[in-house]
Amino acid sequence: MASLAGDTQTLIRVKAQLSDPDGKLDDWVPNSDHNPCNWTGITCEPNSHTVLAVNISGLATPSTALSKPRPSPSARTFKFWNWKLNNIVGELPEFSPDFTDLQVLDLQSNNFSGDIPASFGRLPALKVLLLSQNLLTGSIPSFLCNLTELTNLALGYNPFKHAVLPSEIGNLRKLENLFIPQSNVKGQIPDSIGNLVSLTNLDLSDIL
Secondary structure, three states: OHHHHHHHHHHHHHHHOOOOOOOOOOOOOOOOOOOOOOOOOEEEOOOOOOEEEEEOOOOOOOOOOOOOOOOOOOOOOOOEEEOOOOOOEEEOOOOOOOOOOOOEEEOOOOEEEEOOOHHHHHOOOOOEEEOOOOEEOOEOOHHHHHOOOOOEEEOOOOOOOEOEOOHHHHHOOOOOEEEOOOOOOEOOOOHHHHHOOOOOEEEOOOOO
16 A cells, blocks of 8 residues: 555656646646546556556647656656657656656657756666657767667658767667657767667668
8 A cells, every 4th residue: 555655656756747737637736545546648567556647648748747847756666657649848857767667759740859867767667668759859879879778760851969879879779769850960870779679660760
């Protein structure tokens, strides 16, 4: 129950960062059981009732924004985090080291800006990272190449200002899909990309 109570508090803190004028997350309120499993967009493990997935894709309106640009959610059991298609503005959220089981992080098709946080490189179980169609303007950081479980990396359609494919990209030997079109990527493609033995789909179109 302590874990479930912690999950509830995490989600309440996340909701506090969002504008929800249409009340689509009105059921995200504390209850006596500290149980968020019936809340909109929440999926729980059937036996332990710990939260496995947060999916609020497309639930928000164009006015949605992070009131504080770097919320720090904390939940050890979360595996799936989907905020795509919500027009969220501000910087990407920081993720605490507690997210050891997170496998899918989908924040694409929002209005996130700035840099990719270093905490994104410390998600050891992450398999899917989708950040396409935002307003990210920093670089493609080498710490993303620490995510050796990645199978899908999508960074396309961002106006990066210092986008160079890191030479460490070859560390991602499980990568199957690499999607970075129209993102101001410059320079040579690293030789290490030849180490991506699992790669089946590659889009680096419009590389400068």
